[in-house]
Amino acid sequence: MSTPLSSLDLSVRLEKAEAAERLVAAQKRLAHLRLFTAGLLTERTVGPGIIVVFEGFDAAGKGGAIRRLSASLDPRHVTVVPITTPTPNELAHHFLWRFQATLPARGGMTVYDRSWYGRLLVERVEGLITPSVVRRSAEEIVQFEKALIADGFIIVKFWMHVSADEQLRRFLDRQSDPLKQWKLTEDDWRNRERRDDYIDAVNDMIETTDHEHAHWDIVPADSKHFARVFVLETLTHRIEKALERDGFAVPPSQGRDFLDLK
Numbered sequence: 001m002s003t004p005l006s007s008l009d010l011s012v013r014l015e016k017a018e019a020a021e022r023l024v025a026a027q028k029r030l031a032h033l034r035l036f037t038a039g040l041l042t043e044r045t046v047g048p049g050i051i052v053v054f055e056g057f058d059a060a061g062k063g064g065a066i067r068r069l070s071a072s073l074d075p076r077h078v079t080v081v082p083i084t085t086p087t088p089n090e091l092a093h094h095f096l097w098r099f100q101a102t103l104p105a106r107g108g109m110t111v112y113d114r115s116w117y118g119r120l121l122v123e124r125v126e127g128l129i130t131p132s133v134v135r136r137s138a139e140e141i142v143q144f145e146k147a148l149i150a151d152g153f154i155i156v157k158f159w160m161h162v163s164a165d166e167q168l169r170r171f172l173d174r175q176s177d178p179l180k181q182w183k184l185t186e187d188d189w190r191n192r193e194r195r196d197d198y199i200d201a202v203n204d205m206i207e208t209t210d211h212e213h214a215h216w217d218i219v220p221a222d223s224k225h226f227a228r229v230f231v232l233e234t235l236t237h238r239i240e241k242a243l244e245r246d247g248f249a250v251p252p253s254q255g256r257d258f259l260d261l262k
């Protein structure tokens with residue numbers, strides 16, 4: 001049976017020149033949309049808060065994609081939140097509690113470098129929660145996101161997928177580069193050994209938490225140039241569609257759309 005990850009074509013590539021042109025166009029469009037949703041282009045009140053979630057395998061390129069996303073934005077118009085292991089105090093609360101303080105206000109934008117989906121990934125794979133808690137947590141995440149959407153927020157979710165061979169190449173590159181060695185940890189190697197378990201967890205996560213107005217976009221990330229363009233173009237497309245859905249008059253494009261997205 002086909003699964004979300006098994007049907008992905010990781011061979012897609014872009015020529016460097018085309019990728020650079022498309023990336024700049026998408027960055028300009030995103031900056032324009034952010035000015036609009038922040039209420040800085042019209043006299044209308046501020047637009048919806050924007051939540052962007054990045055998940056993916058270690059070395060899949062989340063950091064590089066996030067840097068390109070935020071590069072064209074005023075730092076006051078985007079907050080990047082890296083999510084790490086929960087503290088003892090956070091563990092004493094419901095697993096979604098620790099994310100409340102970093103959610104954007106209306107007109108704001110928060111980008112999560114990993115997120116509440118760690119509940120369905122590392123906590124599941126490491127056996128920190130039972131299968132019944134995994135199922136319940138997936139339902140709670142969907143209800144959490146639906147509540148935010150009903151309150152006017154936009155949610156865009158990316159899983160950045162990289163092949164085992166490409167991941168190994170990037171690991172070895174980091175290992176041999178003194179300026180990148182800090183990126184590679186023992187946990188990265190241990191997670192790689194459990195890749196099949198993570199693939200099962202990711203497929204289940206996508207199946208159970210892909211819902212109306214908060215779909216998962218799976219990014220073929222073996223080519224960094226392609227992945228970064230895909231992320232930026234998809235993000236602007238999702239924001240535009242959400243604004244139209246909520247009755248906003250989307251301003252004319254300042255960039256160009258290249259992806260034939262549904």
